[in-house]
Amino acid sequence: MDEALLNRHHLPYRLCVRCEKPTITGAPYCMRCGAGAHGSRSSAPGLSPEAPEPAIIPLIETPDGAPPISWEIPENLRHTALLKRQKLIPSDGFERRLASFLVSAPTADRIQLLSLGRIPIEPRPYQIDSAVSILESMRGSGILADEVGLGKTIEAGIVLKEMILRDTIRRVLILVPASLVFQWKQELEEKFDLVVTEPASPDTLVEAESDGIHLLSLARAKSTKVQEALLRIPWDLVLVDEAHALKNHLTQSHRFVFSLKRKYTVLLTATPVQNDLRELYNLINIVSPGFFRSIRWFRRKFMVDRFTVREPEQLRSACARVMVRHRRADTLIQLPPRKVNNLVVIPSEMESELFDLTMELARRTMSQLAGEGEHTALLLSILLKESTSSPQALLATLESAVLPRAVREKESLLLRRVIELGRQVKVTAKMRELVRHVMSDPEPIIVYTEYIETLRTLRNLLTEAGARVFVYSGQLRMREKADTLLAFRAQGGVLLSTEVGGQGLNLQHCHRMVNFDLPWNPMRLEQRIGRIHRFGQQEPVQITNITAAGTFEEVLMRVLLSKIRLFELVIGEIDSILAYLQDPVPLDQRIGRMILESPSMSVLTERMEQLAEEIQAAQRAFTEDQLISAKVLDLPAGTAPT
Known part of the structure; x- marks a missing residue:
């Protein structure tokens, strides 16, 4: 197991005498090699080797006088189960699951999460901490304010799933920027097995009596007829992503969300403070009205002026009661670099x-x-x-x-x-370049395309060239998808994929990928990259983009994606940047209109440059707001809150 992770969560451990890897104190055998506990060297964070091992909190109470429950497993069954487990699941994945269980197991001061055994993903320990804080310490209402790229959507999904499993909520309203509607629906359905509806009309909400999970863009929710319907319904949970859109209490967005009838409220934002400390007050007042008494009291207590905090430690301590915030430095997530190669072929x-x-x-x-x-x-x-x-x-x-x-x-x-x-045209210049690129290196590689006919053509060409090819698409059944991924992990070769958000697509054993065609939605590109550039990746990630000269795709790569430096952004950062754009129309729709309405490539290039400048301005604003939020809310690195 990861020694740093065990130390971070104050889990006592010992070092196995056989493999010298950490394993939990009190376990009768090593979770990695199966060696018995006798003779192992002991250690525990904050304890001397001679200190007695802490008592294990019993999970099941036994009646007085009844014999204690024995958890001893026969040696032959234990050994067989351990071998089977090690064959089916990579050891690092098993250890992460074990760590997640240990972090989430019930103790004297924390609840046990029912949802972790019912979702096909492995949340990081800090994500579990965030969910537990919202559910337990904050009684279901709070602000998830992790730095960008740390998975606030996963944390919100755990909270949502847990509340549903405990029958705490039935009517849920999720409000997100228009550009994130599809991504939220996909994440909740695939990663949390939740049924999400996008109401076609206000009548849909009334007819369904509003039970279920309803997902809308904030812009659509504010429209007159939809807003009237939403305001009539008593919601169990209202969840808002990119909630800095609610920072100004005078805006329609803030007044609308504040007026919703709701039991619980969860807001997500990486930048809870932007231009004015009063914005922090406004967000917290949505989650917990009256938490800071009044704006006058807040100003007198915590504000020197709009930008300067009085009593910063007291403000951080107060915010910690309604806000969860992790920094990248706190999570120990350090990913290898990315290397981007743009190949332009002559058609x-x-x-x-x-x-x-x-x-x-x-x-x-x-x-x-x-x-x-x-x-x-x-x-x-x-x-x-x-x-x-x-x-x-x-x-x-x-x-x-x-x-x-x-x-x-x-x-x-x-x-x-x-x-x-x-x-x-049977074979294009892009196809020939792909075959050359794939066959030049024996390392495993993933090739993405959006279209099944393209996938079939590439499969035939690569197979003829002698490559071992696996195909992953929406046409496969669930079991076939799982078998395909297992075979690719075991045998290497080429994985041709049309899907980027499917369950189990964690392919960090592979560090090479090719975008054979480019989706116009940058978040789709980010999803592709996130399949391999994630926790557990050991090698620098190589991203290759293949475009044909003289096409709008080449303009898209050369002007737009290169200028906004998409391939250098932290996973999740593009979501927040696009939410800063003034135009509510999703970016892929804007790009499509731009291409169709441009009479020539020169005009298209000029319009793409204007769009790139607009996104760059949003990037600068987002970066400035991140710095302001960090200054107000974050302690210096390595400093523990008091």
């Missing part, structure tokens, strides 16, 4: 013509269906992304007659030419 003349004609078809369709709304823009965005992924993916869509009949009839010549070119 053939036929490929370039196919791309140009697809762009022309999309723009003509857009002009003809200008009044059809977002559905048309979404359909055309898919066509454009498929054109830079593979001809096979593009043809699968065009040949399924997804375009409206009026467009197919009016643009029949252009459509026929696009289909003819797509059938002629």
Whole structure:
């Protein structure tokens, strides 16, 4: 087990005499090698070797006079179970699960979490601490204010799952930025096995009597009809992500959330203080009205001026009663660096013509269906992304007659030419470069694509080249997915994947990945990276992006993603940055509109640069707010709170 982790949580341990690895004091045998306890050298944090071992708190009370319950396991059964466990589960994963259990096990001063045995993920100990603090110390209402990238969504998910299992809540409202709606739904469904609904209309809430978990963007929730419906419902739990949007008590967002009928409230933000100390008061007043008595009392007690704290230690101590905050330095999470390689290939003349004609078809369709709304823009965005992924993916869509009949009839010549070119281009320059890149290094590698037809084509090409290929997609059943991942971990080779958020996609044994095509949502890219650049990764992570010169995908990589330095950001940071944008429209929709409405690549490049500058401004604002929050709320590194 991790000695630093045991010390951090003050868990007494001894060193096994055989393997010299830490194991919990009181355990009859080593959890790693199975050696017995006799003769082992003992140690415990804060205790001398001669000190007696602390008593183990009994989990089951026995009646007076009854014989004690024996937990002794026959040696042959213990040995068989240990061997089976070690074969099926990597030792580091088993140790993390054991540590999580020990940290979450009931003691004299903490509850036992029912949810940990019912979710397919392994929360870090500090995430469990956060959930326990909200549930127990803060009685279900508090602020999760960890630094960016530490998994506040996981902490909130544990709180939510635990309350549901204990039948504490039935009606839940989750409010998030529009750009995070899909990600929240995906995380709660896949990592916590929760059913999440996105109400189609205010009537949906009334008809369903509001029971269940309802997920909305804050912008939509504030609209007149939806707001009226939400304000009528007595919610058991209201959860708000990127809650710094509520910092100003004069805004509609703050007044709306404050007015909701609710038993429990959980806010998530990495920057609870931004421009003014009164913002901290406003957030805490939502979670616990009257906690600081009044704004006048708060100013007199804790404020020299808007930016300067009076009695900082007292303020931190008070905030700790309604706020959980971990710093990256506290969590001992140190990840290896990332290395990014952008490969730009030169497409053939036929490929370039196919791309140009697809762009022309999309723009003509857009002009003809200008009044059809977002559905048309979404359909055309898919066509454009498929054109830079593979001809096979593009043809699968065009040949399924997804375009409206009026467009197919009016643009029949252009459509026929696009289909003819797509059938002629069997292998693209990007595909050849991928095969070369994969075969140049025997180390395991993950290749991501958004489209199943592209995946099939790449599988055939790589197999013909002699690579060992595994396929992971939504078309596999749960058991098939698990078997695929186990085989890839054991045998190496190439994992072709269309899914980035699926259960169990923790692939830190692999440190190489390729983005064969680029999703327009930066958070999807971040999810891909997060599968391998996570706790347990030992090697520098190599990220390769393959784009074709002269395409909008190359402009997206060269101008937008490079300028905002997406591949250098901490996992989770892009979520907070995008929440700082003034435009509530999700970024991928803005990019799609930009591509469709730009008459030339030069115009598209100019518009992409403007968008990059907008995101850079949001980055600067977010960084400044992080520093302000740290100054107000964080003790110096290595200092324990009093």
